Amino acid sequence: MKIYTYHTPERVPADWQPDCAIAVDVLRATTTIATALAAGAEAVQVFSDLTELEQVSQQWPAAKRIRVGERGGKKVAGFDMGNSPAECLPERVRGCRLFMSTTNGTRSLERIQASPLVLAAALVNRAAVAEFVQKHQPETVWIVGSGWEGSYSLEDTVCAGALIHYLWGQQDAPLETLAGNDETIAATALYRYYQDDLLTLFHHSSHGQRLLNLGNEADLKYCAQVDILAIVPWQVSPKLLTKA
Amino acid sequence: MKIYTYHTPERVPADWQPDCAIAVDVLRATTTIATALAAGAEAVQVFSDLTELEQVSQQWPAAKRIRVGERGGKKVAGFDMGNSPAECLPERVRGCRLFMSTTNGTRSLERIQASPLVLAAALVNRAAVAEFVQKHQPETVWIVGSGWEGSYSLEDTVCAGALIHYLWGQQDAPLETLAGNDETIAATALYRYYQDDLLTLFHHSSHGQRLLNLGNEADLKYCAQVDILAIVPWQVSPKLLTKA
Numbered sequence: 001m002k003i004y005t006y007h008t009p010e011r012v013p014a015d016w017q018p019d020c021a022i023a024v025d026v027l028r029a030t031t032t033i034a035t036a037l038a039a040g041a042e043a044v045q046v047f048s049d050l051t052e053l054e055q056v057s058q059q060w061p062a063a064k065r066i067r068v069g070e071r072g073g074k075k076v077a078g079f080d081m082g083n084s085p086a087e088c089l090p091e092r093v094r095g096c097r098l099f100m101s102t103t104n105g106t107r108s109l110e111r112i113q114a115s116p117l118v119l120a121a122a123l124v125n126r127a128a129v130a131e132f133v134q135k136h137q138p139e140t141v142w143i144v145g146s147g148w149e150g151s152y153s154l155e156d157t158v159c160a161g162a163l164i165h166y167l168w169g170q171q172d173a174p175l176e177t178l179a180g181n182d183e184t185i186a187a188t189a190l191y192r193y194y195q196d197d198l199l200t201l202f203h204h205s206s207h208g209q210r211l212l213n214l215g216n217e218a219d220l221k222y223c224a225q226v227d228i229l230a231i232v233p234w235q236v237s238p239k240l241l242t243k244a
Numbered sequence: 245m246k247i248y249t250y251h252t253p254e255r256v257p258a259d260w261q262p263d264c265a266i267a268v269d270v271l272r273a274t275t276t277i278a279t280a281l282a283a284g285a286e287a288v289q290v291f292s293d294l295t296e297l298e299q300v301s302q303q304w305p306a307a308k309r310i311r312v313g314e315r316g317g318k319k320v321a322g323f324d325m326g327n328s329p330a331e332c333l334p335e336r337v338r339g340c341r342l343f344m345s346t347t348n349g350t351r352s353l354e355r356i357q358a359s360p361l362v363l364a365a366a367l368v369n370r371a372a373v374a375e376f377v378q379k380h381q382p383e384t385v386w387i388v389g390s391g392w393e394g395s396y397s398l399e400d401t402v403c404a405g406a407l408i409h410y411l412w413g414q415q416d417a418p419l420e421t422l423a424g425n426d427e428t429i430a431a432t433a434l435y436r437y438y439q440d441d442l443l444t445l446f447h448h449s450s451h452g453q454r455l456l457n458l459g460n461e462a463d464l465k466y467c468a469q470v471d472i473l474a475i476v477p478w479q480v481s482p483k484l485l486t487k488a
Contacts, residue, residue: 007396152251154426176448182398185448186434193433204420204429 002140003167004180005160005187008147009111019138021112022119022129022163025146026155027207028083029105030233031122031223032068033098033241035085038125038231040094041066043242046109047101050076057099066093068100073207073214076101084219085124104146109239112144118235119244123159123198127227130166132234132244140180143187154190154205155223157183158198161191162226199224246384247411248424249404249431252391253355263382265356266363266373266407269390270399271451272327273349274477275366275467276312277342277485279329282369282475284338285310287486290353291345294320301343310337312344317451317458320345328463329368348390353483356388362479363488367403367442371471374410376478376488384424387431398434398449399467401427402442405435406470443468 006012024030033044042064047053050069057065068081075082083102100106112118117138121129133141143163145156165188168178179185194201202208202220211220232244250256268274277288286308291297294313301309312325319326327346344350356362361382365373377385387407389400409432412422423429438445446452446464455464476488 011395151255151425152427152430154430157426157430179448181395182401182450183396185445186396186398186401186430189434189437190430193437201429204423206426 001138001167001171001178002180003143003164003178003184004141005143005164005183007145007152007157007183008150009108009144010150012111012142012144017115018140018142020117020119020133020136021115021142021144022121023105023108023112023144023146024121024156024159025102025105025108026122026159026223027202027211028085028219028223029100029102029146030120031124032083032085032088033120033233034122034125034229034231036088036093036098037233037243038229039088039090041088042095042097043240044098044100044233046106046239046241047099048106048110050101053099053101060097064096066096066098068098070102072103073210084216085222086218104148108144108146112142113235113238120233120241121159121163123162123224123226125229125231126159126162127166128230128232130163132232134167134170148207153207155202155207157187158190158194158201161187161189164188165191198226245382245411245415245422246424247387247408247422247428248385249387249408249427251389251396251401251427252394253352253388254394256355256386256388261359262384262386264361264363264377264380265359265386265388266365267349267352267356267388267390268365268400268403269346269349269352270366270403270467271446271455272329272463272467273344273346273390274364275368276327276329276332277364277477278366278369278473278475280332280337280342281477281487282473283332283334285332286339286341287484288342288344288477290350290483290485291343292350292354294345297343297345304341308340310340310342312342314346316347317454328460329466330462348392352388352390356386357479357482359386364477364485365403365407367406367468367470369473369475370403370406371410372474372476374407376476378411378414392451397451399446399451401431402434402438402445405431405433408432409435442470
C-alpha cells in the first residue's frame with residue numbers, strides 16, 4: 001500500500017486515480033457526515049452549488065429531507081441545518097437524507113469522486129475507516145484534506161496523520177515504504193506530536209479560531225474526539241454517501 | 245512578530261508584502277549560498293533563466309565568476325558547478341561571484357524579491373538568520389520553502405520549523421501568538437519531532453531520495469547539520485545576495 005496525502009483538493013494530481021480516495025474535513029463536514037450516518041440518516045448527498053441542492057432536494061419527500069448549508073462557518077439562511085454534528089441527533093435525522101453543501105468539504109469529495117472507492121473520514125471515525133481500508137488492501141490511497149478556501153489546515157492534516165498512523169500500525173513495513181509523498185510523513189509526525197492534545201491543536205488552528213469566534217466550542221470538542229464512531233461513509237454513486 | 249510559513253513559492257499571497265522574507269531550499273540552493281558566502285565568495289546572483297545567466301556572467305571577469313547550474317539534481321553541461329555545497333571550498337570561491345540557477349531555489353528568491361528585507365536560510369545557518377531577524381524585529385515574516393517543482397518538501401518545512409523554534413525561544417509568547425498561519429505551527433511540530441534525527445528525515449524525503457540515487461549522500465549529511473555557519477545571506481538588490 002502507498003499512501004499519498006494532499007493538504008487541499010487543489011493539490012491532487014490530475015493525471016491518475018488511486019484505488020481508494022479518502023476525503024477529510026474534520027471541522028466539520030466529514031465529522032457531520034459520519035455523525036449523521038451513525039445516527040441513522042439514510043444517506044448524505046453533497047453539492048457545491050446551493051441552487052442545485054435546492055432543486056434536487058425539492059424532489060425528495062419533505063419529511064425525509066434535511067437541507068444542510070454552510071458558508072463561512074455559518075448556516076445558510078433558509079436551510080434546516082448549518083453543518084454542526086451536534087444537530088445530527090437520531091430523532092432528527094433517522095431515515096432522512098441530508099442534502100449538504102459546505103464551504104470546503106464538498107470540494108474535496110467532488111475532486112475524488114471518480115475513484116473506484118471513495119470514503120469520508122474524520123477523527124471520530126478514524127479507526128473504522130482505517131480498518132475498512134486495511135480490509136480492502138488498495139494498492140494506492142489518497143487522503144485529501146479540505147483546508148480552508150485552498151489553504152493548508154492543521155486539523156485535516158492531523159487527521160490524515162491519525163489515519164496513516166493507524167494503517168502503519170497494521171503493516172510490517174517502515175513508514176517511508178508506506179508513504180507515497182513527503183506530506184504523508186509530515187502528517188504522521190504532526191499527529192504523533194499532538195496526539196494527546198488534539199483539542200489544543202484545534203484551538204490553535206485558524207479554522208478552529210474562526211469557529212470559536214462564532215461560539216462553536218462544543219463542536220470543536222466533539223470533532224477532536226478519536227475513534228468514537230464505528231461508521232464508514234462511502235460513496236455509492238458520485239457525491240452520494242451511505243454507511244458501508 | 246507574526247511568522248507565515250509557505251511550503252512553496254506558489255503558495256505565497258499576491259496581495260501583500262512582509263517586512264522580512266526568508267527563502268529556504270535546504271537541498272541544496274540556500275545551503276550552497278550560505279556555504280559559498282562563508283567561504284569568501286563576493287556575492288551570489290540568482291537567475292531562473294540559464295541563457296540570461298550566461299549573458300550577464302559573460303560581462304564579469306572570467307577569473308572572478310563561477311557559473312552554478314543545476315537541473316533535476318544534476319549539473320548543467322558546460323557550467324562550472326552543479327549546486328553542491330561541497331564544491332564551495334575557500335580556494336575555489338574566495339573573491340568570486342557565483343552566477344546561479346537551480347531547479348527550485350531560484351523561484352522562491354524571485355517570488356520574495358520585492359520585500360524590504362530578503363534573507364536566505366538553511367539548517368547550516370539557522371541560528372545566524374534567526375538572530376538577525378530577532379535583532380531587526382520585523383512585524384511580519386514570511387518563510388518560503390522551495391519544495392520540488394511546486395510540491396511540498398519535508399526538508400524545507402523542517403528548516404522553517406527550526407527557524408521558528410529558535411525565534412519562538414527568544415519571545416515571551418506562546419507559539420500560537422507568533423504563528424501567522426497553520427503551516428507555521430505544523431512546521432514547528434515537524435522540527436520538534438525530528439530535531440534529533442534530521443538526516444533520517446532527509447533520507448525519507450522524496451528529494452533526499454533523488455539526491456541519494458544520484459550519489460549525493462555526502463551532501464545530504466552536510467545539509468542536515470544545524471547552526472554550523474555564522475552567515476546571513478541577504479539581498480542587496482533583486483536576486484543579488486551578499487553576506488550581511
